[in-house]
Ligand SMILES: *[C@@H]1O[C@H](CO)[C@@H](O)[C@H](O)[C@H]1NC(C)=O
Ligand SMILES: *[C@@H]1O[C@H](CO)[C@@H](O)[C@H](O)[C@H]1NC(C)=O
Ligand SMILES: *[C@@H]1O[C@H](CO)[C@@H](O)[C@H](O)[C@H]1NC(C)=O
Ligand SMILES: *[C@@H]1O[C@H](CO)[C@@H](O)[C@H](O)[C@H]1NC(C)=O
């Protein structure tokens with residue numbers, strides 16, 4: 001907090017501005033307008049822009065070291081998660097940085113306020129005209145052709161050279177919200193068939209998946225969790241709302257052994273709401289709440305609804321993390337079934353978000369994201385030649401979840417996204433597992449991916465034709481959107497067992513998972529197609545379709561000594 005107070009002091013103190021003749025440098029740029037956008041010309045100069053400025057954090061390497069120290073089971077500090085103040089100490093900007101940035105803003109007669117407890121992000125509201133001057137650019141209006149939504153962005157912006165080592169990025173500038181499928185990985189299937197009640201492994205699991213199927217397949221307990229402080233949170237983005245009547249129907253139909261009044265609590269970010277009009281129920285939000293409340297039996301579940309006051313999906317991703325980082329006791333598991341193609345985020349913005357996930361991981365939060373539903377083409381981009389990685393899955397500090405289908409054998413789905421980042425280098429926790437895979441496939445797909453980068457997904461779970469309720473009826477959903485809350489619920493139940501014996505939650509999962517491949521059912525059939533190729537095949541051990549495999553709860557308990 002001391003940095004925060006310093007920052008405020010500086011903001012409120014008349015300042016002697018030290019002005020060297022400064023040159024401007026291009027800070028971030030795009031070569032051309034992203035696919036799927038049309039340029040409507042310069043934005044009106046009197047439009048108001050909500051800008052965020054990311055300041056350089058004082059010790060990101062220290063944050064990464066601390067994260068691995070508490071997440072690697074071979075470390076003496078395993079499980080000794082950091083406090084919020086300990087994390088803030090790594091990410092707070094130095095006073096030199098704060099002074100340089102504040103001086104620049106004051107010179108331009110602009111006031112800003114800290115957007116995070118550590119002061120590593122500032123927020124400011126200024127007109128497009130003022131932003132054009134501040135960033136030596138001309139903001140344009142761009143229309144996303146698929147949605148008709150208009151965004152104010154620029155293809156490049158500049159900052160005075162003396163800020164080069166003090167600012168990481170300004171948003172929104174060169175990161176345009178995703179194209180064809182901006183907000184999610186959902187592909188709902190509607191069916192008139194009702195979902196039968198069942199508590200044993202039902203024959204219908206061969207046709208569609210229910211909580212009972214998952215409990216049998218992955219040995220997930222049906223008994224209630226006992227630790228009220230152990231929580232799971234669901235990200236709700238892009239105006240997708242979770243319907244309580246549908247949750248009740250789902251529980252009555254598919255978890256008749258649970259109290260059918262079990263529900264989730266709502267948390268709001270950016271004015272987030274959760275209206276209950278049946279017509280506003282979303283497949284994604286319904287599924288995610290039903291498979292957390294309904295599978296992580298008895299684990300308190302929170303639906304975090306972001307918006308409508310956020311300006312775009314990228315801002316929603318920033319704001320939910322800012323909100324969680326500012327919490328004294330963030331939920332121990334966060335499940336998110338939304339993502340982007342990595343290419344739509346500037347490397348600086350992707351890196352900043354990835355480090356925000358690292359901050360939560362260091363505090364003992366498991367962050368899980370769906371890997372995407374377009375196979376090696378990312379979010380269903382069929383025009384590619386090179387494979388298209390997705391984000392946040394490509395961030396080494398999250399756990400990426402791919403999708404499987406079938407029971408005998410359980411196999412990779414063709415749509416399960418996976419591959420290799422073009423931004424993040426390979427973390428050491430996965431280097432041996434990935435090397436073995438690359439050795440197995442040899443020259444297959446060579447040149448279409450960066451073999452030395454962070455590879456994903458890390459794990460997988462059933463994703464095809466999973467039963468849930470929407471609009472008062474049974475439906476089926478398909479996608480890594482299904483797999484992610486399922487796997488996340490397994491982690492939440494394990495955290496409950498750990499909490500019951502006074503042990504810390506699993507936190508950032510990956511070093512533990514790669515060190516214990518025996519806790520998975522290895523998936524060795526199927527491949528993720530895309531970009532005119534057959535993609536990556538599932539193989540013995542880790543693969544970029546199903547990761548290490550699907551969970552075996554009993555094996556997890558054994559390895560954890562529970
Ligand atoms: C600074 O901004 C304030 C409020 O917008 C305005 O009244 C003032 O004239 C500005 N000063 C300069 C030097 O631009
Ligand atoms: C910045 O973008 C503009 C188009 O908006 C372009 O004319 C200019 O060449 C770009 N400058 C750089 C350095 O990329
Ligand atoms: C079911 O849950 C509701 C809401 O939490 C509670 O009021 C009710 O007492 C519970 N019923 C039983 C039988 O536990
Ligand atoms: C959201 O925006 C509305 C309309 O501008 C405003 O009334 C409300 O206070 C905002 N809520 C939050 C939490 O910012």
Ligand SMILES: *[C@@H]1O[C@H](CO)[C@@H](O)[C@H](O)[C@H]1NC(C)=O
Pocket residue numbers: 275277279280
């Ligand atoms: C949702 O329901 C509320 C309250 O009944 C109503 O005011 C609102 O117009 C409805 N919105 C939509 C989009 O149907």
Ligand SMILES: *[C@@H]1O[C@H](CO)[C@@H](O)[C@H](O)[C@H]1NC(C)=O
Pocket residue numbers: 035036179180341343344381383384385386387388
């Ligand atoms: C689709 O893939 C191509 C080739 O990899 C890439 O250039 C393009 O940016 C991608 N489009 C989107 C919207 O991600």
Ligand SMILES: *[C@@H]1O[C@H](CO)[C@@H](O)[C@H](O)[C@H]1NC(C)=O
Pocket residue numbers: 386387421422423447448449450
């Ligand atoms: C590998 O990553 C670099 C950026 O780090 C990118 O320019 C290049 O296109 C990528 N190669 C492939 C085959 O995707």
Ligand SMILES: *[C@@H]1O[C@H](CO)[C@@H](O)[C@H](O)[C@H]1NC(C)=O
Pocket residue numbers: 217521552553554555558
């Ligand atoms: C799950 O793990 C347990 C304990 O290691 C083992 O006995 C069981 O066979 C495993 N289940 C499957 C489906 O492999």
